[in-house]
Amino acid sequence: xxxxxxxxxxxxxxxxxxxxxxxxxxxxxxxxxxxxxxxxxxxxxxxxxxxxxxxxxxxxxxxxxxxxxxxxxxxxxxxxxxxxxxxxxxxxxxxxxxxxxxxxxxxxxxxxxxxxxxxxxxxxxxxxxxxxxxxxxxxxxxxxx
Amino acid sequence: xxxxxxxxxxxxxxxxxxxxxxxxxxxxxxxxxxxxxxxxxxxxxxxxxxxxxxxxxxxxxxxxxxxxxxxxxxxxxxxxxxxxxxxxxxxxxxxxxxxxxxxxxxxxxxxxxxxxxxxxxxxxxxxxxxxxxxxxxxxxxxxxxxxxxxxxxxxxxxxxxxxxxxxxxxxxxxxxxxxxxxxxxxxxxxxxxxxxxxxxxxxxxxxxxxxxxxxxxxxxxxxxxxx
Numbered sequence: 001x002x003x004x005x006x007x008x009x010x011x012x013x014x015x016x017x018x019x020x021x022x023x024x025x026x027x028x029x030x031x032x033x034x035x036x037x038x039x040x041x042x043x044x045x046x047x048x049x050x051x052x053x054x055x056x057x058x059x060x061x062x063x064x065x066x067x068x069x070x071x072x073x074x075x076x077x078x079x080x081x082x083x084x085x086x087x088x089x090x091x092x093x094x095x096x097x098x099x100x101x102x103x104x105x106x107x108x109x110x111x112x113x114x115x116x117x118x119x120x121x122x123x124x125x126x127x128x129x130x131x132x133x134x135x136x137x138x139x140x141x142x143x144x145x
Numbered sequence: 146x147x148x149x150x151x152x153x154x155x156x157x158x159x160x161x162x163x164x165x166x167x168x169x170x171x172x173x174x175x176x177x178x179x180x181x182x183x184x185x186x187x188x189x190x191x192x193x194x195x196x197x198x199x200x201x202x203x204x205x206x207x208x209x210x211x212x213x214x215x216x217x218x219x220x221x222x223x224x225x226x227x228x229x230x231x232x233x234x235x236x237x238x239x240x241x242x243x244x245x246x247x248x249x250x251x252x253x254x255x256x257x258x259x260x261x262x263x264x265x266x267x268x269x270x271x272x273x274x275x276x277x278x279x280x281x282x283x284x285x286x287x288x289x290x291x292x293x294x295x296x297x298x299x300x301x302x303x304x305x306x307x308x309x310x311x312x313x314x315x316x317x318x319x320x321x322x323x324x325x326x327x328x329x330x331x332x333x334x335x336x337x338x339x340x341x342x343x344x345x346x347x348x349x350x351x352x353x354x355x356x357x358x359x360x361x362x363x364x365x366x367x368x369x370x371x372x
Contacts, residue, residue: 006312013315020322020337028334040334044325051318058311075368083367087360114367 005070006062014055021048082113100129150272162205165198169209176210177217180359183230183351187214212264219256224249227359231350237358323348 024044033039086109093102104125110116156162169191176187191210195203218233223240236256243252271278298317305313326337327347338344 009312009315013319016319016322023337027329027336030332030334033332040329040332040336043321044336047318047322047325051315051322054311054315054318058315061311074370076370077368079370080364080367083364 002064002066002069004062004064004068006068007059008070010055010058010062014052014059017048017051017055020051021045024048079113083110086110086113146276156201157205162202165202165206166209169206170213170216173210173213173215174217174220175213177214177230178220180221180225180227180355182214183218184211184214185230187211187217212260216257216260219260220253222358223252223256225359226362228354231354234354234358241362323353 021044024041027041027044029039029041086106090102090106093105096102097105107125172191173184173187176182176190177184187210188207191207195206198206215230215232218228218230219236219240222228222233222237223244226237226241228234228237240252240256243249298321301313301317302310324347326344328334328345329336335345
């Protein structure tokens with residue numbers, strides 16, 4: 001049997017549905033909700049079941065043709081991993097350093113990682129600062145007004 | 146009715162208000178082009194400027210900004226697959242593949258013509274159909290909203306390509322799963338927030354669109370190593 005993208009996609013969504021259904025138990029209920037037909041958990045439980053059934057159906061009905069197989073050769077996972085770690089660090093740095101500094105540092109690291117020529121970096125700094133000023137100054141006037 | 150239409154037209158065709166339309170559309174298009182900024186952000190940025198204007202000119206300026214931002218969002222959708230609002234998500238389906246085939250100019254021009262034609266026909270239709278629509282909207286109850294949502298969700302399967310119905314339904318369910326993140330509207334219970342304050346309001350549509358389209362495009366480009 002050939003494992004295709006549909007099989008992998010179905011399997012991933014099945015795992016997601018199981019995890020989603022598992023964590024539906026953590027949703028707090030109001031006193032007396034155990035006697036109610038519809039609670040905050042009802043929709044998540046229904047979605048988890050529907051998701052599980054649909055993903056199983058996808059796994060079962062997926063065709064095993066070779067044209068749909070997953071080919072990983074030639075893909076640069078190392079660089080993507082570094083970039084995604086950088087995005088996570090940027091998200092964390094936003095709280096600590098603020099938008100302007102975090103974005104500038106993110107751009108420096110991103111350009112260095114992707115090997116972009118340094119002359120383009122200066123232009124992007126201007127873009128970040130300009131965007132920051134456009135988004136903060138008029139909005140700040142509006143909020144204070 | 147005709148009196149109202151002529152009064153509205155005489156206000157709209159005043160030179161200063163026409164200038165407001167041009168300025169609003171230009172500013173809206175410029176802001177809408179920036180990935181991540183949609184019509185709501187654009188209108189919010191324009192609010193301080195409308196303080197000094199009379200009410201009709203201010204509303205005309207904001208309408209121009211809104212339309213301009215919706216059109217401007219199609220530019221980032223077509224060129225870098227980063228829609229700024231819900232209405233430009235569909236533009237990226239055909240526009241971005243066209244841009245990849247070196248037909249970005251054609252896609253942008255088509256988006257401009259379509260935006261102008263759709264906006265003009267829509268405004269004219271609203272002009273005459275507004276009273277009837279108001280009656281219908283007042284008769285809309287919870288069951289009608291529910292039926293409309295069911296229609297929208299089933300349309301996902303109806304419009305899916307041949308052999309893609311299951312995947313389309315799975316994506317619809319995935320969308321609903323993401324929509325359940327945040328505070329439950331009926332009971333106020335937090336769902337899937339995992340103790341994070343940032344998730345109490347749920348996942349914003351803009352964030353989801355950027356993650357689905359723009360981030361995926363970036364990751365695929367880096368994965369394949371093609372600029």
